Amino acid sequence: MSVSNETRVTYFILLGLSSDPGLQIVFAILFVVIYLLTVSGNLLIVVTIYADSHLHSPMYFFLSHLSFLDLTFSTVTVPRAIVNFLSESKTISFSDCIAQLFFFHFIGCVECFHLTLMAYDRYVAICNPLRYTTIMNRRFCLLLVFSTWVGGFIHSFIQAFLTVQLPFCGPNEIDHFFCDVQPLSLLACSTIFINESIEIANTGSISLGCFLVVSISYAYIISTILKMRSSEGRRKAFSTCASHLLVVTLFFGPCVFIYMRPSVTFTADKQISVFYTIMTPWLNPVIYTLRNEEVKKSMMRLGGRKNLGMRVCHQGMWEGVSTHTISLLARFELWAGERF
Structure with missing residues (x-):
């Protein structure tokens, strides 16, 4: 379908989580509080791990990188959402919308890969402790982290490129609190079958694949823990694994639900998105790092x-x-x- 430049949409309206002005203020306050906790907690972890030479090991290197990703990932969506909650004009330009979509998928995909790397790191540490320092050497860790950024860039570039190619001629109201592929695709003036297929094969398969790898890694870890003689050691290890799996499920579960199906509007989609865009960046430093005795010391x-x-x-x-x-x-x- 051909769309002239005169009819092409130049801006979008983000409808947010609710049209009720009172609820919008409540959401704004909650988002501000959680965002400040997310930024402060993750910055504290990055500074602590960088400043203390006792924490210069592969595990803490991955944890500091996770904190950086959480801080960045939350910053891509939350500040803009807060501004929209508090303003009458909820518009976002076409270019800003695409930029937000790109960085959201970029950092989000890197975090998917990084959580998988952390599960692998724990698998090697617990199931192959004698070979841990040999396998997880500095060069290999840097290579793994670099590969996550390359993979995230390729993924987000594909998503943004396909979305830009779609013709948008109205309406321009996005039923979400940030720009994402699915709500944007629903506004296109042409068929989106190819985009949907690539999205499911790309975003959906990455989310599901990473979640399966993490689950398998923790299955092996739990199997090894069961062989421990110390009941106290088993209890602490199970507590740690359970909290890790909880956060991983909160992150990957909504991603699998949203991106492993065609672009069909569900009213719960934007509420579910809050879990992996707002909650997990706040919970990750608490669950992964601040419960760690070495970090506390x-x-x-x-x-x-x-x-x-x-x-x-x-x-x-x-x-x-x-x-x-x-x-x-x-x-x-x-x-x-x-x-x-």
Whole structure:
């Protein structure tokens, strides 16, 4: 179907999660709180792992990279959603919409691959502990992480390229709180069968494939744990695995549900999307890192050095405020980790 430049859509309207003004304010407040916790928690983890040489190992390297991905992934969608909740004009330009779609799939796909790498890392550490340092050497870890970024870029480029090729001539209301392939495809003025097929083969298969690999890895890990003689060791290991699998399910489950089917509108889609766009970037640092004793000790050591520096150096009020903020932030995040 040929569409002239005069009739082509130049902007979209993001309808958000609700049309009720009162609920929009509530959602805005919730999103702000969760986003601030996500940013602070993940930044704290990245700084702690970078600053403490005791944490310079493959496992913590992967954890710091996961925190960076969570921070970035959340930033792609949440700030724009908050602005839309609080403003009367909920428009987004065509180019900005495509850019958000690209980076959403880019970072999201990298995180899918990275969670799979972390499951493999734990599998090697628990099931092949004697060969762990040989297999997971620095060069191999860097190569694995680099490959996730290459794979994520290829995936997102395909998604964005196919979406740009679709003709949009109206309507221009996206029934979502961010730009994604499926709600955008439903607005196209031509058939989307090819796009749907590629999307299912691409996004859907990546989500399902990564989830299956993670599940198989943890199945082997649990099998190894069952052979432990220490009941206390088995309890702690099962607790860790259960929390990891919970977060992985919250991330991959909605992805499989949304991207493994044709572009059919379900009212629950945008609510389900909240789990892997908003909740998991906040829960990941709590579940994966802040429950870790070594990380807690490192945060305490880092906080101790900060307090010592504040007592020794008298460089003005701002240094004291900054140190106090870091100390409070570390305590709050550790408290959150204990609660989970």
